[in-house]
Amino acid sequence: MKGLLNIVNKLKPTFSKGGKFGWLHSTFDAFETFLFVPSTVTTKGAHVRDCVDLKRVMSVVVLALMPALAFGIWNVGEQHSIAFGLDMTFWQKVWFGFLKVLPLIIVSYVVGLGIEFASAQIRGHEVNEGFLVSGMIIPLIMPVDVPLWILALAVAFAVIIGKEIFGGTGMNIWNPALLARAFVFFAYPSKISGDTIWIEGLSAANQSQLADGFSGATPLAQLANGAQELVTTTGDHLSFMQMFIGNIPGAIGETSTIAILIGAVILIWTGVASWKIMISCVAGAVAVGLLINGIAAPGTYADYPVWQHLVMGGFAFGAVFMATDPVTSAQTERGKWIYGFLIGAMTIVIRVFNPGYPEGMMLAILLMNTFAPLIDYFVINSNIKKRAKRIAA
Amino acid sequence: MDIPIAGNAELTIKKSIVPDIIAMKPTDFKCLTPKLCVKEGDAVKAGSIVFVDKKRPEIGFASPCSGTVQAIVRGEKRKLLAILIKSDSETEYIDFGKKDVAKLSKEEAEKTLLESGLWAAVIQRPYGIIANPADTPKAIYISGFNSAPLAPDYNFTLKDETANLQTGVEVLRKFTKGNIVVSLKESNYATSPLYKLKDVVYYTFDGPHPAGNVGVQINNINPIAKGDIVWTVNPVMLAAIGKLFNNGIYDASRLVAITGMRAKERCYVKTLPGISMKQIAEFADEQEVVLYDAPSQIRYISGDILTGENVGKEGYLGFYSNQITLISEGNYREFFGWGKIARPRKFSLSKSYFSWLTPKKRYDMDTNLNGGKRAFVVTGLYEKVVPMDIYPVYLLKAILAEDIDKMEQLGIYEVIEEDFALCEYVCPSKIDVQNIISKGIDLMIKEMA
Numbered sequence: 001m002k003g004l005l006n007i008v009n010k011l012k013p014t015f016s017k018g019g020k021f022g023w024l025h026s027t028f029d030a031f032e033t034f035l036f037v038p039s040t041v042t043t044k045g046a047h048v049r050d051c052v053d054l055k056r057v058m059s060v061v062v063l064a065l066m067p068a069l070a071f072g073i074w075n076v077g078e079q080h081s082i083a084f085g086l087d088m089t090f091w092q093k094v095w096f097g098f099l100k101v102l103p104l105i106i107v108s109y110v111v112g113l114g115i116e117f118a119s120a121q122i123r124g125h126e127v128n129e130g131f132l133v134s135g136m137i138i139p140l141i142m143p144v145d146v147p148l149w150i151l152a153l154a155v156a157f158a159v160i161i162g163k164e165i166f167g168g169t170g171m172n173i174w175n176p177a178l179l180a181r182a183f184v185f186f187a188y189p190s191k192i193s194g195d196t197i198w199i200e201g202l203s204a205a206n207q208s209q210l211a212d213g214f215s216g217a218t219p220l221a222q223l224a225n226g227a228q229e230l231v232t233t234t235g236d237h238l239s240f241m242q243m244f245i246g247n248i249p250g251a252i253g254e255t256s257t258i259a260i261l262i263g264a265v266i267l268i269w270t271g272v273a274s275w276k277i278m279i280s281c282v283a284g285a286v287a288v289g290l291l292i293n294g295i296a297a298p299g300t301y302a303d304y305p306v307w308q309h310l311v312m313g314g315f316a317f318g319a320v321f322m323a324t325d326p327v328t329s330a331q332t333e334r335g336k337w338i339y340g341f342l343i344g345a346m347t348i349v350i351r352v353f354n355p356g357y358p359e360g361m362m363l364a365i366l367l368m369n370t371f372a373p374l375i376d377y378f379v380i381n382s383n384i385k386k387r388a389k390r391i392a393a
Numbered sequence: 394m395d396i397p398i399a400g401n402a403e404l405t406i407k408k409s410i411v412p413d414i415i416a417m418k419p420t421d422f423k424c425l426t427p428k429l430c431v432k433e434g435d436a437v438k439a440g441s442i443v444f445v446d447k448k449r450p451e452i453g454f455a456s457p458c459s460g461t462v463q464a465i466v467r468g469e470k471r472k473l474l475a476i477l478i479k480s481d482s483e484t485e486y487i488d489f490g491k492k493d494v495a496k497l498s499k500e501e502a503e504k505t506l507l508e509s510g511l512w513a514a515v516i517q518r519p520y521g522i523i524a525n526p527a528d529t530p531k532a533i534y535i536s537g538f539n540s541a542p543l544a545p546d547y548n549f550t551l552k553d554e555t556a557n558l559q560t561g562v563e564v565l566r567k568f569t570k571g572n573i574v575v576s577l578k579e580s581n582y583a584t585s586p587l588y589k590l591k592d593v594v595y596y597t598f599d600g601p602h603p604a605g606n607v608g609v610q611i612n613n614i615n616p617i618a619k620g621d622i623v624w625t626v627n628p629v630m631l632a633a634i635g636k637l638f639n640n641g642i643y644d645a646s647r648l649v650a651i652t653g654m655r656a657k658e659r660c661y662v663k664t665l666p667g668i669s670m671k672q673i674a675e676f677a678d679e680q681e682v683v684l685y686d687a688p689s690q691i692r693y694i695s696g697d698i699l700t701g702e703n704v705g706k707e708g709y710l711g712f713y714s715n716q717i718t719l720i721s722e723g724n725y726r727e728f729f730g731w732g733k734i735a736r737p738r739k740f741s742l743s744k745s746y747f748s749w750l751t752p753k754k755r756y757d758m759d760t761n762l763n764g765g766k767r768a769f770v771v772t773g774l775y776e777k778v779v780p781m782d783i784y785p786v787y788l789l790k791a792i793l794a795e796d797i798d799k800m801e802q803l804g805i806y807e808v809i810e811e812d813f814a815l816c817e818y819v820c821p822s823k824i825d826v827q828n829i830i831s832k833g834i835d836l837m838i839k840e841m842a
Contacts, residue, residue, distance in 0.1 A: 005686075005726060033765055037730035039687070040762040041723050045810075045827035046817040047698045048398065048720065051739035051746065053764020054821050055731040057771055060745045126765050170768025170822075270745045274773060331772040331786060380787050384802040391618040 005036060027117050030127035058129040060272045064263035065136050065321065071259040072252035073097035076144050079199040079249055082233055083214055100200050101252060104139035107148050111155040112138075119164045130169030130176075130327075131159065137177035137321060140253025141314060141362075142184070143197040150188050154180040174369045175328045178362055185362070193357075198249035199233075218249050220313040220351065220358040223301055243311040254317040257310070264320040273324035276333065277340035281319040284344025285309060292352055302352050309348060318361035319344070328369040332379040339375050343368045394778055394815060395601040396542045397740055398698060399755035400659060400718075402650040404549045407660040407676075411482065415458050415667035416466075416475040416709035417443050422513060423522050424838055427454075427473050435462045440487035440509050440643035443476050452523060455510025457645035457665045459485040475709065478667075486642035494560055494638050499567040506564070506634070509643045513712065514630030515565075518611065518623050520834050521809035530624040532571035532615070537587040537628060538578040538598075540605030541697040545650035545716050547628055550661065551586040557635025562590050564634055565626065576610045587628060602699075603780065608812040612781040617806045629715050647715050651676045653698075654757040655691045655719040666712045670704060677719050684759060687725035692760055694718040699814035700827070723761025731764065739763070742819050767822040775826075778815035783807060785816055789826065792833035797840050805833055 011028070033055075042049060077093025080086070088096065112135045120127040138155060158180035163172040184192045191197060199216045219230050219238060230238040233249060242248060246256025254260075267273035289306025296302030309315060323329060323343050330339035343364045350360030357363070419427035428447040431437060437460060442453035460480040468474045489509055494502070503526055506512045517524035524530070538547060551558065565573055572594040577585050579599035588595075596614055598604045607625045617623060626634070629647050636644045648661045657678035664672075670693045682689045694701040695711040698718055702711060710717065730736065735747045740756045748754070775785040783804045791799035810827040817826040 005728070036726040036728055037761070037763060038765055039724045039726045040765070041760040042762055043703075044825045045699075046814050047692065047694055047701065047703065047718075047760050048396070048758040048818065049761070049763050049823065050741050050743070050819050050821070051730075051736055051763040052741045052743040052819075052821045053731055053823065054767045054770060055764065056745050057743075057821050059732065126767070128767055130770070168768065170770050271743055272745065272771070326770055326772045329772075332784060333773060333776060336773075376787075380784055380803070383782070383784055386782070387616075387618070387802060387804060390616060391620065 027121060027127070030117065030120070033126070054129050057272055058132045060266065060270050061133045061321070062136050064266040064272075065133075065140065065253065067259035067262040068140060068253040068256060068317065068321075069101070069136070071246060071256040072140060073101050075247055075255055076100050076200055076252065078247055079233070080201060083199050083202055083210055083216065085210070096200075100144055101139065103148060104142060104144075104146070104151060104252070105136070107151050108138045108155050109135045111152045112159050115156060115159045115164065119168065123168070125168070128169035130163070134158070134176045134180075137253075138180045141177060141181050141251045141317065141322075143192055144200045144252055145197045145202065146184065146191055150184060150191055153187075154183045157183045170327055172327060173373075174366055175322050175325050178322055178366055178369075181362055182366060198251070216249050218313065218358070219243060223304060223312075223351075224358040226301070240308060240311065243308070251314065251317075254314040257316045260316045260320050267320065267324070273320070274326070274329070274336050274340075276336040277324045277329055277343075278319050280337045280340030281323055281344040282310060284341035284346075285315065285348050286344070287341075288345040288348045292348065304352075306348065309351065313351075313359050314361040315347060318347075318365055322361075323365050323368070328372065330372045330375045330379075332376050335372070335375040335379045338379075339368055339372055342371070394742055394819075395540070396698070396758075396815075396818060397752075397755050398542050398653075398720075398758045400653040400656065400720075400757075401543055402545065402652045402659045402661055404546065405660050406648065406663060407658060408662055410662050410664040410668060410672050412458055412480045412665050412668045413672060414463065414669050415456070415460070415478045415480055415665060416669070417454065417456065417478065417667055418475045418709065418711065419444060419454075419473050420475075421712040422454075424520070424835065425523070429465065429473060429476070431462050431476070433462050433465060436460070437462060437478060438485045438487045439645075440489065442508070442510060443478075444473070446523070449525065451507050451526060452512050453507060453510050454513055455643050457643070457667060459483075486644070489637060489641045489643070491641040492638045494563040497564075497567065497638075502564050502567045502638075505637065509637050511630070511634055511637055511643065514626055514634060516625045516627075518608065518617055518625060518809070519621075519806035520838060521608075522838070524622075524624050528622050530569045530571065530622050533565050533569055533573045533624045533626065534607050534611050534614075535573070535575045535587070535593075535626050535628060535631060536605055536607040536610055537575050537582075537585050538605045540578075540602040541699055541716075542602070543650070543652035543716070543718060544605070544697055545648065545661070548581065548584055548586065550648040550650075550715065551628055551632055553586075554632040554635070555586050555589065557632045557639055558587055558628065559590055560635035560638050561626070561631035561633075562593055564638055565624075565631075566592060568624070571623075574610075574614060576605075576607070576614075578605070600780075603778075603812060603815060606812055608807065608809055609780055612783070612807050616782065616804075619801060619806060621806070627713065630713070649710065649714070650716045651719070652716060653694075653719040655682070655721055656717075664710075666710055666714065668710050670706055670708050670710070670717070673717060674706070682721055684721060684723065685725040685727050689721040689723070689725065689759065691719050692722050694720070698758070699818065700811045721757070721759040723759035723763075725761065727761075743821070762823055764821065764823050766824070769822050769824060771821050774819050774821070775813075775816040778819055779813065781807065781812065785813065785826075788833075789829050792829050792836070795836060797837070800833055800837065805837055809834065 076097030081088040112131045158176040162176040162179040166172045232238045244257045268275045292302045346364035347360040426447040427444040437456040446452040458480040460478045463479040464477040466475040515524040575593045576596045579597040603609045695704045695714045740748045779785045788803040813826045
């Protein structure tokens with residue numbers, strides 16, 4: 001370690017103000033603090049500080065994403081082998097999925113961090129760690145077949161328009177990862193909707209290569225098309241359990257509710273994400289779902305049991321990893337209950353009543369991101385009113 | 394939360410330190426513009442006024458010892474930083490005369506406090522500044538226990554002061570028609586030297602820091618509304634007020650706890666405010682300490698680790714302090730610190746490290762910031778450590794926006810820096826929260842003047 005520290009210390013003057021590469025100060029600082037915790041000591045206020053920092057917080061979230069990523073990698077191979085009728089071993093599937101997913105992750109990080117570094121450089125700030133999380137989430141909510149250049153565009157859009165123009169991490173209004181997905185959805189709709197894009201190689205394949213009777217439609221798409229009973233890609237009955245485990249077509253990281261729940265446990269236990277948002281999100285979905293179930297005509301989409309919604313599409317992933325983004329969610333504790341509840345409720349409403357777009361989670365979260373400050377405003381105002389009453393009394 | 398820092402003082406009085414040089418620091422008093430009353434070479438007694446508040450010249454600040462003014466230390470723009478007084482070996486006191494408090498009028502009590510320099514013991518809320526003698530407070534609050542990290546134990550330091558505390562209460566009684574509220578710790582209130590006082594109202598509080606902060610107690614008993622003024626007095630100062638009226642002298646001597654892991658003997662010493670840190674050097678552990686390959690100096694803090702002042706080895710004990718904390722400076726570079734699975738030598742409230750597995754462990758903490766400064770990201774953390782009916786983040790934002798109305802509406806009158814010290818400790822974005830509050834209070838004073 002000492003040798004490395006010496007190298008860093010030797011290089012430092014070159015990258016400091018006035019040095020040869022002084023303009024690369026922020027970049028150097030990012031790598032330096034990545035390797036070594038800064039030697040800064042407290043000057044004002046409390047003399048000792050908790051050893052947690054933003055790097056740690058962000059790495060916990062990335063860690064919590066790992067089960068979903070690992071499952072997603074395997075599932076890419078699994079779905080491919082089913083679609084093409086291939087007989088692959090477990091490790092072959094994993095390797096296949098790994099080769100497909102890795103480029104997406106690399107593109108996401110390279111483009112996103114590149115922009116983050118550049119803007120930190122321009123501002124003369126330290127590089128913020130926020131994108132470590134967004135950069136991992138974005139590939140996980142993309143279909144595996146998304147072209148890399150579209151992904152790169154989406155990431156650039158999310159980071160520049162979604163974050164940097166507001167002042168960087170901590171200042172943004174909308175969840176950057178969701179903006180990336182929304183960008184693809186509205187700019188290149190054919191790349192993120194339909195029945196063929198969720199499984200690697202399907203969109204480019206011709207029918208004869210596929211297994212007999214194969215359909216790549218996701219459960220949500222089937223429902224939106226008025227299916228009476230959900231089926232697997234090969235036409236068998238699709239059980240709740242299978243959707244819960246997640247070996248179904250879908251975006252890379254969103255299919256496995258169980259892997260996401262492992263992530264949720266990590267996030268809640270470490271206190272990094274709000275359990276209130278997760279719980280109220282589920283509560284909102286169940287409440288509205290039951291209401292709709294109650295008034296629905298039998299056999300329609302609206303009659304579809306609500307608990308199945310919780311394991312379909314991006315609901316679980318959104319509730320655990322995206323609704324809970326502390327920057328874009330409600331910031332007051334009471335506000336978090338309301339915010340989460342409305343996300344869950346909106347998701348079901350969008351899914352059921354808007355057949356044009358089967359996935360409601362993305363829009364519900366983006367919508368509530370927009371309203372989060374308003375929710376907080378009302379919560380805060382009740383505190384202000386209470387205080388005003390005290391003066392009057 | 395209680396910060397599990399190691400280094401509590403043993404409940405023994407090791408010695409009395411007769412001061413060599415005493416520093417009186419106008420900077421100990423918030424928002425004070427001092428006006429000097431002495432010059433170099435002047436002789437002073439214990440109780441002689443050395444400087445006064447320029448805006449309210451009736452409020453004097455007295456020398457705690459007798460001696461000669463040795464130097465007047467000024468900083469930038471000739472700002473008065475300290476008055477150094479070379480202490481005599483025998484203290485001569487100004488005689489203010491023993492008083493029978495029961496027969497004293499409010500005006501006489503006020504005059505004695507002002508003349509003896511002890512008026513500075515009376516702090517007003519809002520803002521946490523020295524009270525204005527012209528005000529009549531709604532109530533007076535005394536927190537009977539200190540919950541700050543490694544704080545001195547009043548049950549020990551004030552155990553022989555009950556009579557003085559009672560006199561102090563009787564003096565304060567003259568200034569308010571409202572209650573004099575004494576807050577005690579739920580678990581051991583019966584053994585407190587403040588438990589048997591007459592003419593006070595008791596509340597008990599339970600739980601970790603900041604339960605002992607008087608601001609938190611007021612917020613839970615009867616929050617301060619706009620226009621309200623309440624006073625607070627620290628029990629050590631209350632005892633000094635009692636001594637003034639019982640014995641007729643300004644006797645500022647007190648028991649000071651020497652704490653922290655860089656103190657080799659952690660104990661109490663009897664001494665005066667303003668003593669030089671050089672005189673407690675014998676208690677400091679000067680053995681070289683190496684943290685993560687970097688040699689670590691000692692930080693001398695007058696006060697506790699949350700709100701104290703870094704006075705340095707050449708510095709002096711503050712007027713209100715009854716604690717000195719000696720901890721290691723953390724100017725080292727830890728390799729891949731944030732990425733380690735566990736950091737057994739460090740504590741974190743967050744469960745992202747594993748210090749929650751060892752709840753009883755006490756840590757040898759240092760002054761490393763443990764990360765870089767960032768924008769505010771993680772929500773819900775400050776609320777956990779501010780047990781008041783206040784939204785800390787929104788109050789801080791209002792201060793940053795210099796929005797006076799919002800600050801008022803969100804409760805600026807109810808808080809001072811120390812109430813937010815724990816936010817600063819837990820903040821993963823390393824935001825200097827106390828400094829923001831301090832700016833907010835300064836702004837309010839300026840706008841409301």
